[in-house]
Amino acid sequence: MKIDTNEMAKLEHATGTAPRVDLYSGIHKALRALMADILVAVGRMDPEDESEFDWVSSRVLQLADVCTSHLMHENEFVHGAMEACQPGSSGRIAHEHLEHGDAIARLKDAVQQMRASQGARRAGEALSLYRQLALFVAHNFEHMHTEETVHNQVLWAHYSDEELMALHARLVASLPPEENLFALRWMVPAMTPAERLQVLGDMQAHAPAPVFAAALDVVQPHLDLRGWGKLSRGLNLAPVAGLVEV
Ligand SMILES: [Fe+2]
Structure with missing residues (x-):
């Protein structure tokens, strides 16, 4: 089952003059909602409740995978388009994506470390993970803001809305159906x-x-x-x- 969510790319972004196709706005609303939800879940998690502990820690690992997939899509499709028309224009954010890869790996390590702990030590590991995740989310929020402002300016300067919609269609078509459904689940309620x-x-x-x-x-x-x-x-x-x- 393949979901055609090309309309996501048509979401208009008011620029003060004419609305343009915004590749980032919808999926970033999803990511902000997902990150905030999981951060709160970790913060209030009962480390003595094994079922809740397993569920919440698995959600952090899922977030790590979602973030990895997202930055790979941006690298391949969006940065590729930017570099084709304005070499070097994606350099700063591409470098941040490398840093994100390291941060994601550290997040997964922290989850495994927490899962291996017991008793009072587990509560300490959970608080440590909560703080680490909060900083990860904070940085990602700033990162996404730069993409939605600086990157969009480059894209809008060099590509028509039709070209951006075609780019978005290629990106969405590359995703498995379950990834598209997961994006819709978080994106639509956040819109x-x-x-x-x-x-x-x-x-x-x-x-x-x-x-x-x-x-x-x-x-x-x-x-x-x-x-x-x-x-x-x-x-x-x-x-x-x-x-x-x-
Ligand atoms: Fe990004």
Whole structure:
């Protein structure tokens, strides 16, 4: 099952003049939401609850893999396009991606170290991981801001919206379906109602019905009734009996 989320790339970014295709905005909203959610989960984790401990620590490892995959996609597709039109323009952020690779490895080591600990020592390891993850998230937030401002200026100066949408389509087509669904699960709830409707409206119009249904299934549990009501009305979905919008 392949999900066509090309509409993600059409999310408009107001520049003060004309809106442009923004390759970063949607997926970065997803990453900010995911990072914040996992950071809070680590901070309140009960290290004596084995089930919760296993779940939360596995989520940190999952975040590490998501971050690795994300920076590889940026390196290959976005930086490749930037270097083709303006050599050196991705250099600073590409260097930060190398540093991120090291930081991700240290994060995974910290999780393994915490998992190997017991009792009072485990609580100390968990607090240490929480602080390490907080710094990792803080740096990533600054990093993403630079990409959304400096990098977008380069992309917008050299590429048309049609070219950027084609680039985004190639990137999305390279991803396995489960990675696209995971991105939708975090991205859509983090978006404005108008952005949600744009992404899912495009899928409704162009993706196979089972793909669209799968996207709704992963998104709906993470929207409140007001948000779901706006989306379902915008998509002209049949109302569900018993659900009352607040
Ligand atoms: Fe990046």
